Amino acid sequence: xxxxxxxxxxxxxxxxxxxxxxxxxxxxxxxxxxxxxxxxxxxxxxxxxxxxxxxxxxxxxxxxxxxxxxxxxxxxxxxxxxxxxxxxxxxxxxxxxxxxxxxxxxxxxxxxxxxxxxxxxxxxxxxxxxxxxxxxxxxxxxxxxxxxxxxxxxxxxxxxxxxxxxxx
Amino acid sequence: xxxxxxxxxxxxxxxxxxxxxxxxxxxxxxxxxxxxxxxxxxxxxxxxxxxxxxxxxxxxxxxxxxxxxxxxxxxxxxxxxxxxxxxxxxxxxxxxxxxxxxxxxxxxxxxxxxxxxxxxxxxxxxxxxxxxxxxxxxxxxxxxxxxxxxxxxxxxxxxxxxxxxxxxxxxxxxxxxxxxxxxxxxxxxxxxxxxxxxxxxxxxxxxxxxxxxxxxxx
Numbered sequence: 456x457x458x459x460x461x462x463x464x465x466x467x468x469x470x471x472x473x474x475x476x477x478x479x480x481x482x483x484x485x486x487x488x489x490x491x492x493x494x495x496x497x498x499x500x501x502x503x504x505x506x507x508x509x510x511x512x513x514x515x516x517x518x519x520x521x522x523x524x525x526x527x528x529x530x531x532x533x534x535x536x537x538x539x540x541x542x543x544x545x546x547x548x549x550x551x552x553x554x555x556x557x558x559x560x561x562x563x564x565x566x567x568x569x570x571x572x573x574x575x576x577x578x579x580x581x582x583x584x585x586x587x588x589x590x591x592x593x594x595x596x597x598x599x600x601x602x603x604x605x606x607x608x609x610x611x612x613x614x615x616x617x618x619x620x621x622x623x
Numbered sequence: 624x625x626x627x628x629x630x631x632x633x634x635x636x637x638x639x640x641x642x643x644x645x646x647x648x649x650x651x652x653x654x655x656x657x658x659x660x661x662x663x664x665x666x667x668x669x670x671x672x673x674x675x676x677x678x679x680x681x682x683x684x685x686x687x688x689x690x691x692x693x694x695x696x697x698x699x700x701x702x703x704x705x706x707x708x709x710x711x712x713x714x715x716x717x718x719x720x721x722x723x724x725x726x727x728x729x730x731x732x733x734x735x736x737x738x739x740x741x742x743x744x745x746x747x748x749x750x751x752x753x754x755x756x757x758x759x760x761x762x763x764x765x766x767x768x769x770x771x772x773x774x775x776x777x778x779x780x781x782x783x784x785x786x787x788x789x790x791x792x793x794x795x796x797x798x799x800x801x802x803x804x805x806x807x808x809x810x811x812x813x814x815x816x817x818x819x820x821x822x823x824x825x826x827x828x829x830x831x832x833x834x835x836x837x838x839x840x841x
Contacts, residue, residue, distance in 0.1 A: 564681070579688060581681025583781075590695040593688040594670075 498534045506539075515550075526559070533567060546576075548585075555589075652789035657821050657833040659788035661731055661762040666690055671730040674722075674756065677737045678781040678795045686784045695729070697722060701800065702749070704742035720748040727758035734765040735782050736829075738810065739802050746805060750813030759838025763817060767810060770828040772802040807832075 496502065500516035507523045514522075515532040522529065524543040531537055535550035542557045548568040556562050558576035566584035575592045665671045673692045675684055676699045688694045702720045720741075732753055741749045753763055766782075776799035783791040810832060811819055817834035824830055 579685050581679065581684055583679075583681055585679065585681060586698070587679055587681075587684075587696050588698050590693055591684055591688040592693045593685070594691075 531568070652783075652785045652791045653825065653827070655788055655790045655831060657823055657831040658733075658764055658790070659786075660821070661764050661833055662687075662690075662787045665731040665762060666692065668730055672728055672758075674724065674729040674732045676722075676733065677735045678779050678797060680781040680783050680793070683782060683784040692731075695724070697724070699737065701737070701740050702742065702745040705744050720745055720752050722752050722756050724756045726755050727761075729756055730758060730761045732757055732761070732763045734763065736766045736768065736780060738765050738767050738805065738813075740779065740800050741803070743803055743805060743809065746809060746813040747815075750810075750815065753814070754816040754836065757817075757836045759836060761836050762820075763814070763834045763836070765810075765832050767805060767830045767832065768802070768828060769804065769807075769824065769830055771804060776800055777802045 494508075494510055494512050496512065496514045496516045496518070498515045502516070502518045503520055505521045505523070506518060509525075509527065511528040511530075512524055513530040513532055514535040514537065516534070517536045517538075519538045522537070522539050522541045522543070526544050528545040528547070529541065529543040530547045531550045531552055533549045535552075537550070537552045537554065539552075539554045540557075541552070541554060544559045545561045545563075546556050546558050547563045547565065548556075548570055549565045550567075551569045553571045555573045556570075556575070558574075560576070561578040561580070562574050562576040563580040564570050564582060564585040564587060566582040568582070569586040570589065571587075572589045573592070574589065575594070577593060579591055579593055581587055581591075665673070671692045673687055673694045675687070675694055675696050679696055679698070684694050684696055699722065702718070705717060706715060708715065734753065738746070738749070757763055778794050778799045779797050780792050780794050783793060785791060805813075807822060807830065810830075814832075814834050817836050820833045820835050822830055822832050
């Protein structure tokens with residue numbers, strides 16, 4: 456009976472711990488990633504208080520209070536109504552904002568956007584047709600650092616001269 | 624020869640059957656030396672405050688902010704003319720011309736051609752308000768059309784700054800209003816307290832007016 460001989464013998468080595476085989480990531484994880492990219496506060500949602508987070512956010516609802524999204528992007532959708540102080544990396548206003556915006560990178564007010572408050576960001580885009588009342592300050596971080604270091608503009612922008620040793 | 628010799632077309636000339644796309648017109652802008660003069664003075668300050676009145680042109684505001692200024696945008700409600708008053712009639716309450724800013728805040732006030740839409744009987748009030756918000760040593764820049772207005776109401780224009788001394792005028796889609804032609808002397812009177820530094824009439828009948836608010840002891 457040859458087929459009996461082909462039966463595998465039990466392995467004398469100790470059993471290894473179970474490992475997940477390498478391959479495509481499970482479906483559940485992939486879905487979670489997609490959800491994280493589309494974080495959205497819906498039109499019927501109203502928030503009062505401080506809103507903080509570590510991911511990009513789109514707001515279509517109403518927020519009263521304070522919004523802090525350090526190093527992340529905030530989009531105020533067309534239906535968004537915000538009465539808050541905002542701090543984020545990038546802020547795009549398509550809806551309405553009442554309050555000051557401070558951004559590390561850019562603030563953009565779309566043609567349909569309306570804003571009442573002050574903007575402080577290195578880059579600002581105000582589309583034609585946008586409604587805006589307030590002030591804009593585009594002071595760069597470099598200049599802020601200069602102010603703290605006590606150096607003048609001429610000192611900061613002076614070209615670096617290479618030292619050349621002249622031999623005989 | 625029966626036929627004249629045909630002139631050779633250049634190789635890159637379009638064929639008659641091909642549709643020639645119109646080239647986009649690049650607006651070169653209108654020179655405006657008065658504005659450049661005011662900006663040169665104002666931008667010497669470490670953090671000048673500039674007030675931009677009239678229809679918003681985002682590019683101009685960002686341009687000025689990029690030059691180191693703090694630019695405030697005000698959507699100014701233009702005053703309406705006072706209704707005629709009969710002798711013996713009680714005084715009519717009117718909304719004062721007001722800019723919601725503290726006294727002496729701004730180094731430069733840009734009113735563009737807003738003055739043309741202020742009725743003559745409110746011009747002094749308007750000038751007084753400009754003087755209030757301008758700081759001592761500050762400047763005010765305005766444009767005013769000398770040409771007669773059309774019988775229809777006109778739309779306000781916004782001005783796109785291409786450079787310190789280059790402007791492009793663009794008509795906005797805002798609600799049209801009645802435009803007035805103020806004599807230069809009336810504008811000077813309204814700007815009492817300012818020292819008029821220059822009035823320049825452009826070819827398109829636009830007057831550039833630049834005025835300086837001298838402080839005490841200046």
